[in-house]
Amino acid sequence: MANNDLTIGYDDGDIETNPSTGPSLQDLVDQRYSRRQALRGGASTAAVAVFGGSLLAACDDKVQGIDNTPPVVGGTSTGATSAGRVVTLTGTATDDNAIVSQTFTQVSGPTVALSSTTPGTATFIAPAVSAASNLVFRYTATDVKGASSSSDITVAVSPPALGFTAVAKSLADVVSIPSDYTATVVYRLGDPINAATSAFANNGTDSGYSARAGDHHDGMSYFGLAASGTTPDANNSTRGLLVMNHENISEQYLHVAGQTVVNGARPTSEVVKEMECHGVSVIEVTQSSAGWSYVQGSSLNRRITPYTPMVFSGPVKGSALLFTAYSPDGTAGRGTINNCANGHMPWGTYMTCEENWAGYFRRDSGDNAQRTALVGAKSTQAFTRYGLSQRSGNYGWTTAAEATAGATLIGKFNATIDPTKPVSGTGDFRNEPNQYGWCVEIDPYDPTSTPRKRTALGRMNHEGCCPGRAIAGVKPAFYMGDDAQNEYIYKFVSNTAWVAADATASNRLAIGDKYLDSGTLYVARFNADGSGEWIALVFGQNGLTAGNALYPFADQADVLTHCRLAGDAVGATRMDRPEWTAVNPATGEMYCTLTNNSSRSPAQVDAANPRSYIDPKVNSTSRSTGNANGHIIRLREAGDTTEATRFTWDVYAFGAGSDLDPTNINLSGLDATNDFSSPDGLWFGKPSNASGQVTPVLWIQTDDGAYTDVTNCMMLAAMPGSVGDGGTRTITNTGVSATSTATTRIGKAPGTALRRFLVGPVQCEITGIESTPDGRSLFVNIQHPGEGGNFDKPTSNWPALPTSGSSVIPATSAGTAGTRPRSATIVITKKDGGVVAL
Template sequence: MFKRLLPMAGHTRGNRSAVTCELKCGNACSNPVPNTSGNETFQQVAERAISRRAALAGGTGLAAAVVIGGQVAQAPEALADNGRPPRGGGKLDFEPIAPVMRTVDDVTVPAGYDWGTIIRWGDPLFADSPEFDIEHQTGASAAAQFGYNCDYLNVISDGGNDRRGYLVSNHEYTNEYIMFSPEYIASHPKDVVDAGIQSHGLSIVDLERTGKGAKWEYVRGGRRNRRITGTTPFRVTGPAAGSDLLKTVEDPTGTRVLGTLNNCAGGTTPWGTVLSGEENFNQYFTGRGTAEEKRYGIGTKPTSRGWENYYDRFDLTNEGYENEAHRFGWIVEVDPEDPTSTPVKHTLLGRFKHEAGTAVLSESGHAVVYSGDDERHDYLYKFVSAKTYRAGDKKHNMSLLDEGTLYVAKFHGDSPEREIDGTGTLPSDGAFDGWGEWIALASHKKSYVPGMSLEEVLVFTRLAADKMGATAMDRPEDVETNPVNGKVYAALTNNTKRTAVDEANPIVGNRDGHVIELTERRGDHTATRFNWVILLLAGDPAVSSSAYFAGYPKELVSPISCPDNVAFDSEGSLWVSTDGQPGTIGYADALHKVTLDGPERGRVQQFLAVPRDAETCGPVIHDRDNSVFVNVQHPGEDGMWGAHTSYFPDFLNPAGPVQVGDDVAAPRPSVVQVFNVTGNNGVGKGSGKEKAGKGKGGHGKGKGPKN
């Protein structure tokens, strides 16, 4: 039976939910840091620095909050001071909104914009899909509907077609406390487990609209519609395919895996496929207590979801299933144009908690993939293909990730150690910056790590990176390449456990996180050397002495904390979504624009805020369409069945429990489009908030494959 453990109850900051900690990452912060390597790249911090940092953090309260009661919020007055333009500028012009209180159950957007849902958890994807019935969910129904807790997102129009396209969305994890009633959990425990497994994975969904700039609608029964779940067959490729480390009693070949789990950020490749990172896979398994399992955070206690009670493969103590967890933690590749294709797990990109899988072509035509390992004190990685891209040859291009070299990053600062004191005080050269090197771990032909075979490096990549002295970072999450300036941007969400600092991670107890800008040598993504600089030290400048915005005046920026996903608009400006602001600076999670060039470099402007308890995920910026897309993940996470804290997106700010006809209302993770309603882009003025009832949202056009 599903168990509510909540080890983080009473230990989270602000309004951060202990439920999120339990279900999203398996209470990572309550467990010892898996990386105990103590790499020499750390500088030990004197006790005076720790004491000073504690003194600076103590005795301060949150800045005076601006209460937002409606859907549109006005800009903070400070943004208009000193003659600086209050609007966002660029193709997607907007007036920045003020920070939004964390209890507002709405999407808050700038004046002149509105929002609407494209698709929600449970919306039927196929002509024969059952309508969403929240009180009678099963594995079969979940496999035919849009999954839960959407994370990575991309929205792609068909080449030159303003009216048709598709979206791809990951489904990171499930929250059975608000998906099911206690009575249903008690009386239908296997249905709960099966629905949970099938609500993971990815969704590919066809879209249509009336014209450029208009709101997209999803197409029920679309040609590309597909659900990839926790039981979909995957093919394993690369040097570890067929390894004894991947074989189980159900797959003695080590080449076929059922399902993908905890899919977080990802990316669309230059050849049109989608990469998806398997992140906190450890929480689904009961382990044996081996050193390798501990390094990946796999515990020995029963899991909260209890999948191991019905499926032997989730209990690694069962004979023949010892390697099942080795079959997760990869980057997977899916072809959205072919719903009948078998998705792939790429072993040469390494096994760890992949937050991202960002593919870019170098000038030489080699495919390069960047990825972060989302764990305190873990690493940043890069893969470079051996073969080069061929235009129009998708079959060839889908093999690029099977041959090449996997690297891990080591950062070097250029300031004296005494100037990196853990407080965030800039060194004498005026910046936290330096150079770095990409250390080779393995190629498709051999291991570069002493004492480890090629297969061991790929299956136990964290241990390999430990041995090679990689720089332990503050939760490296999304890593994206800027299509305009060619630089690489890494979001480092936070690390409250940091007690020793280096110039790339300069804050003791870093609770707000930071963003690093990397420039590959000679502008070549295949280079083995890079330069780096910290672009942002996040925080609320009204209360944080360490907050830094590339030198831009602190009083003129929107507060920002816990950077998670990053994206770019057509002009190369950086957009940053957050995960954890309610627990650090007290405001709802948000999406911010960051200027990268000129006198405005480092200027942070808040574009939107998400509803109560929710996280902003997968931002997509279509500024030529005057549209922004985000996944609203885990709205109402801190509630329970019958005591919901959110009813997003269908019933906002209710006075009490909601029931409409035979439908019990509950929060539903959703894909949201924010669009301009001023009439200057072909969009008529009006609301996009469909209060969709049971079964609404499809167009009934044909039948598509389900797995």
């Protein structure tokens, strides 16, 4: 049947087809104005007036689910701060719609790098500023519909300042640091450096130290690696190479029951172990979320020992003074030994420096007379000046048989003349001592490279070799101390002006040839009026000729090989054991630690070495005499250029116990928070971060015997002023049987700008230091803890079972009594991630 009610025709849309329950027009009005009134204030009548001008758009937007009103935002920071500290920015946004983007951008002030792991927050390291500065950051929030708002946050930043509470003196067997820092052990004596080497047993049975960490960790540098791990990246602070010296050994802990002698001879296996424990380590280290660790299987890991082949470069290369049975033409050698401080070269190489090498050589009774008769009196005179006495040699090494038939790796340390051999020394090892006492350059990035002994820098008890500031167009200088009582401070100035592009050259040792093989070696003379001069040690100048009454120099090779004698001849100033040198990266001023000098009598004081006194130990009947506590001298080159031949100087700080006479001994006014003795290691923060900018941080490490009844050795942080910021002081020196006066030049009292940052475990030395480029990880070496103990009665157990993440690394815990101590590298970080010390 047909449906006669069906209507077919046009529909004008006036029908209900939407079953949803969307808002009504009144709902929109109510929502819009109740929200705006709550957020912005204002009466409902005003809302109606505003609505009247935008009703249609608002209605249409809301119907479609769109509200283009910007979010309401705000921002805060953790507040005013100073350079090197972590700042957190926090933004807040309120909106009916979802916030999909929150960003921070810097609007003004010194540029910083912002990082963020959580939406609405960002952090940065406050930059080094020379005066209080405001940094402005803009926080912007954007909602899902594209509407956005911004708010500016201002952070006030002050110049760099030390930012930790001084650590108390301590005799505990721990490493103590400020409570807001963490210290962990990274690399210890015996740690294997490849996958094939077994874990360290630490009971005297271990061998194969050519593939393990050596002993007595000392001077150290960090070299950044690219993420690939195969190429340099000087700016990488999470992956790099640590290169460090292994100066000496704690022989009592290396063997099962200490050293042994069988029928007057040392066992070869023990001697090989002891020799391999010397030298240098190159080891890869990485930082992850779990902290720092070394990479045992890295292809860049390397040990350099007294066995490693070397080549000579510079003016002494090929000299008859270097002729030996191993290298009859004087161009090659084997190994490096007693490596103390170091230098980080501007082109990315490591300079290791040979210090107390003379004691390792054997010279039998009668060798002086035989040497004088066969070679000449000059040879005997030179050996005597370098402390090469007639003796059996350290550890009696040459009593052992060679590990391999016909080898001379052990026998090379016997410098006694064999009268049946040629006078030139090509048949024996009479000249072998002349192959040591040099600076040795190593390319850490190339494990196949051969280290170079740089003879232009002179031969001495090299403590270290610190480059001055590298400035394009200016000849660079390298500062060195000769670590022995009454020795000298030296400077080498290259013949070649610095070219900035050489900092990233791929053939790094060739760049070393360019700057280090030709130049002028100078020695320092300190005058009483606060001036000083660098005296050139050049054959034919300043009396350094064959006619010199003190020592007849034959040529420049003779001058450099015997630069101590050259320093004597030109009247250099005898110093109180010159050790580490460090250059302020902001001013170019050079600092040098003068560790102590027991032979400095009241009659021998001078302006630069003005103290001689009796220093009684607090808890001992023994008394130290001379300059028992040492001091730190500094100089500023004329015209602030490394090429200068004149300078001004003063004493930055005198070591002393805080309870000692302030008029004549504690001249720097030290107190319980910063008193120290026997400064040794010395290093400035890197110019790549806030600790090396504006007012750089100077780190001071001690190697002490005069104050160890009160505290173990320590490390302090300082922000020193500049040469001439103090005045003159006349002091009275009192010896056992004589007195004297001396007028010196002393810097302003350090005060709170010098603080104790770390105290080490029992009987250790704190030595070796460098940071990552960002200054947020600081590597420090703890050398020979428990050096006074024995294998069965160790006086320290450090670092047995270290506790990661603690501000104190303990030596002992349940079940570790008797554990042998180990020299080790630690890494220190600030718990909030800031720059260390600031």
